[in-house]
Amino acid sequence: LSSATPKIISKAREDHQGAVDKRRLPVVPLNDLEPITNIQIWLADGERIIQKFNVSHRISHVRDFITKYQGSEGSVPFTLATSLPFRELQDETLTLQEAKLQNAVVVQRLRKTAEPFRLLVMKAPDNDCKTAATSNGQLKNEQKNTIKSTRTN
Numbered sequence: 001l002s003s004a005t006p007k008i009i010s011k012a013r014e015d016h017q018g019a020v021d022k023r024r025l026p027v028v029p030l031n032d033l034e035p036i037t038n039i040q041i042w043l044a045d046g047e048r049i050i051q052k053f054n055v056s057h058r059i060s061h062v063r064d065f066i067t068k069y070q071g072s073e074g075s076v077p078f079t080l081a082t083s084l085p086f087r088e089l090q091d092e093t094l095t096l097q098e099a100k101l102q103n104a105v106v107v108q109r110l111r112k113t114a115e116p117f118r119l120l121v122m123k124a125p126d127n128d129c130k131t132a133a134t135s136n137g138q139l140k141n142e143q144k145n146t147i148k149s150t151r152t153n
Contacts, residue, residue: 026068028061030054037102041066044078044108055097059089062096062106077111 083105
């Protein structure tokens with residue numbers, strides 16, 4: 001008793017190589033005459049990147065690399081820290097060697113802002129999305145009326 005089962009042969013899809021391949025990594029100029037180290041960067045969105053730096057690069061160079069990599073998404077203020085033991089990297093003028101970050105993990109942590117982000121997107125009757133919020137997060141009377149009218153519909 002044997003059944004004829006088809007043999008399935010498939011190729012690995014190229015688009016399943018990870019998020020790092022989807023975005024191009026910014027170029028970090030390396031000096032081959034100086035020691036090179038790998039820094040594993042854990043981004044706030046969970047993505048992980050391994051990038052080569054010279055030990056003479058500064059922590060600010062790692063920050064610049066992250067900002068360039070994230071593009072417009074990286075406009076949110078963030079700090080850099082080590083993973084374990086947790087240590088916030090406040091002095092960004094230190095070199096990677098001075099900060100003892102050779103072959104280390106650097107974690108991007110989003111900075112808390114004083115004012116929470118308040119943005120309301122409401123639907124107008126013509127299905128056109130409008131954004132309405134004042135600088136202090138309070139809605140104007142006309143905006144409140146629009147919200148009430150869309151809730152009753």
